[in-house]
Amino acid sequence: QVQLEEESGGGLVQPGGSLRLSCTASGSSLWSYVLGWYRQAPGKQRELVAETTNDLDTKSADSVKGRFALSRDRDNSKNTVTVTLEMSNLKPEDTAVYYCNARRVGAPYQDFWGQGTQVTVSS
DSSP states (O other), X not given: OEEEEEESOOEEEOTTOOEEEEEEEEESOGGGEEEEEEEEOTTSOOEEEEEEOTTOOEEEOGGGTTTEEEEEEEETTTTEEXXXXXXXXXXXXXXXXXXXXXXXXXXXXXXXXXXXXXXXXXX
């Protein structure tokens, strides 16, 4: 079981602005989970923004490459892992609810979601 806590980081920003989203995962065997962020805009399907493995193998959507950066940091003292999505040069099309995700690699399949945070890019 994995618990995901999304720290407040969303909000309203003007085009060209920046935001940072952080999510802390706690639980067992976090090394076996791919951690990342998805987003869902109104009327659209949820889509991958960026994700990273324990080996820091990172994948991101073409639409955010060069603008968003994902990092993964482990805190051994707390047995937690934090994934941080640094978003820059934000565009109106980045407006969506952003969800933190933890997906287990291998069997049994396990998939956990954060509660979601709104990001609105508008002038």
